[in-house]
Every structure is written in C-alpha cells, then in structure tokens.
Amino acid sequence: MAEEAEADEAHRADEGDRSGTGEAGGPRRALDVMRTASGEFTELSGLRPERVIRCERADGGTGWVLEAEVTELTRVPDTMSLIAVYELAADRDGHVTGFRRVSRRERGRADGR
Template identity: 30%
Template sequence: MAKDVGTLIEKAREELSKLTRLKASSTVGAIKDEKGWHISVEMLEKKSIPDQMDILAIYEALLDDEGNLLGFERKSMRTR
C-alpha cells in the first residue's frame, strides 16, 4: 500500500540522518517519477560560529512507494 507524501518525507529524513550522521535542517522538495519518490533534504554538514558560516548540503533520497530507501546522494553544498 502506497504511503502518503508526508510519511515518505519523514522516512527520508530519518534514513538520511541515520546513514550520514547529519542533522536534517529542512525538506526542500518531493517529486514522484517512474523510479520512485525523490525527496530533497537540506542537511547540516558543519555547525559553525557564527551560524552564517554553517555548511549545508542538499541530499536527495530515492524511496519506493512503500517508503523503502533505494539510494541517496549529495547534490550540492553551500554556506548558510
């Protein structure tokens, strides 16, 4: 049974945090295509003082309709 998009987003955030050991900051996209759900999450790569120097990265997780993680990759990085 297919899960709703909110549940898939939470699953993607949990899996990315667990696998990368990074803190999820915000969800920036959720798109479904023939491969599955592409969930983009901004993750805190490096905490800095001041906060404006934090390094954030966009990770994309690919999930099937049941919420199983099929793969993930870092797409980009930036400072806050």
C-alpha cells in the first residue's frame, strides 16, 4: 500500500513538472510560456501569431522575452501580404506585460534586420 501511495505521489509531482509549474511554483517551461503569451497577445491585439521566432529568459530570470510573426494585412498574391514581428514581454508565468512591433515587411521579401 505504501509503495502505491509513493508511486501516486511521484506521478502527481511529475505531472506538475509537465504542466510547467515546477516544484513549489518554480519557473515555467518555455513551451507553456509561449502558449500563454501567444493567447494573451491575440486577445490584446486581435492578431494571431503564426510562429514564435524567439523565446528567452529576460535578464535576471524574472520574465520572458518573445518575438512572434503575425500577418497584419492579407493581400493577393500572398507574397504581398504584410508580415510583422512583435516583441512580447511576459512575466515568469507567461502573462503578457507589454508588446511592440519591431519590424514589418512583405511576405515575399527577406527580413531586413
């Protein structure tokens, strides 16, 4: 019986780690942060990220910095659509604390950064 209880407790701890909360509310995984921040960015801006092109810890490990590509204006042909890169600032749990557009280009053109 004790072995089953220990196994169940270990499984719950493992599930907690996979959910991104880590031990004792520790830092979240990058994947969880990207999902949370992308969803909140969509709610705030009305734009849906097509891909996250940067995700890294902010200085001091107190938050995250992400960059996401979004289609700002769809045109025909698609190569003329306007693609923008937004920088997102997020807290340690992935909740967006701010964002700004850092570049914009036509889809068919190379990134000039």
